[in-house]
Amino acid sequence: MDIRDFIDKIPFARKAQAVAFDPCGLIAISKGSGIMSHPNPNPKDNMTPSILRAKYNFKEEYFSWKAEGCEENLHLYLINRLDSPTSGIMLASANKELAAELKKAFKEKSAKKTYYAICVGRPFGKEGEWNDFLDIKRFGNFVRGKTGGGTRAITRFAFERIDENKLMLSLMRLEPKTGRTHQLRIQCASHKLPILGDETYGDFEANRRLRRLAGAKRMYLHCAKTEVEFEFNGKKINFCAEDKLPQSFKDIIEFNGEILIKKMGKI
Template identity: 35%
Template structure:
C-alpha cells in the first residue's frame, strides 16, 4: 500500500528524534537522543519512546490511528513503522526503521546475515595498546527484572573491530575510539571495552565508577559516551539492489581537542 503523502512529516516522533535519511522504498534512519527508549518496554512508557504511540512487541512495530482536527481535516493518517534494530536508552545515534512490512522482513534478514554495517564512537578511560585491534570475547547475558546484565565469562561469541582515533591527555587520559561490531550481542560494545581495560566514560553498569564521578564533576557530562555514528545496508527489493546509509554527527561531548 502506498504511503500517505504526509507520512514522514506527520510521524508521532518524540521531541528530539529526527529523520536523518530515507529512501523511496520506505527505509529510513532516525536519530535517537540519550534517554529515549527504542520502544516502550511496559505500559506507560510510550511518551519516553522513539515514537509516542503504541508498540506491537510481536510484530516489532509502532502503530497509530487516524487523527482528525475538530473541523474534520486529517492531521495524520493511520500508519505503522517497523523497528529494525535497537539502542540502549543511554546510547544515542542511528536507528533504522521501515514503513513497509515486507521491506522490514528484508532488512531484518540483512541484520540476521550480518549484512548491515554499524559504526559506533566511544569515549573511554585509558589509551588503547594498539591503533587497531579485533576484540573477540565470549559473553554471557542475563535478563532479570526487566534489566539486562552481561559479563565476559560466557559462551556467546562476540566480535568487534576497534580503531583508536585520538587521546586527550590528562588525569585520567580519555580516548576516542571507533567500534565496528560484527555480532550484535546485548551490551556487546560496553562489555568489550570493560574487558580490554577501556571502560566507556559514563557507563553506570560496566564502567569505572570513581572516574565517572570525577569526570562528571569536572566536565558536567553525565551520559554514557557511546554513539551510533554510521549505519549502512545493501538490500534487494523489487528486482534491484539498493544501498542505504545514514550518519549521525558526533555530539560535542566526544571532542578530544
C-alpha cells in the same frame, strides 16, 4: 503515500528525528541519549520516553498511531534498536515486508555499523580486533553480561585520539561484526577501556570524577553510521545513513579551559 509525506506524519518525541530515507520505505532515525528505542513492556516502568509518541506492538515490533487525513492507523516497524543511553542511527521501515527483508539483512551480516565511544584509559595498540565470548543473563527487563562462556562477540577497534584536557580519555572507533546485547559496553570494559558514563559496566569512580569536572551526564557511545545492502521488489539497494558526533563528545575530547581550571582546583 510518498515516503516524505509519511515521515512528516511520524509523531517523533524530543531528541529523535528522521535524518535519511530511501523511497522503498526505509528510514534512518537519529536517537538522542537518554530516550528509549521503544516503550518498556511494563507500563509502570515507562518513566523514560521513547523515540515516538505512539503505541507500540511488542509482538510485531511496530509503532502505531492515527494521523490527520488517514483513515487507517500508520505503522513504523523497528529494524534495530539502541540502548537508552546510546545515541545515534537506528533504522525503521514504513511497511512490514520491507522490515522483514531488512531484519534478514542484519541477521546475515549485510549491515555495517560504526560507533564512537569515549573510553577511560588508553588502548594497547592503535587498532585491532576483540574476539570474546559473552555470557548474557536476563532478569525481567534487565540485562547483564560478562565475558567468558556464552556466544562469540567480535568487534574491530581503532584508536582515534586522546582528549586534549589530559583526563586520560580515548576516543575510539568501534565496528561490531556481531550483534550481541551490550556487546560494545561489555567488551570495552573487559579490555580495560570502560565507556565513560556507563552506569552498568563502567568505571564508577571515573564517572563521578568526570561528572564533577566536565558535567559528563551521559554514556559516551554513539552510532555514527549504519550501512546496509539488501534486495526489495527485485531491486538491489545500498543504503547509508550518518549522524555526526554529538557536541557532548567534543566538549570533553577537545580543549576546554573550564575543565583544566577545575582540575587545578581553582574553582
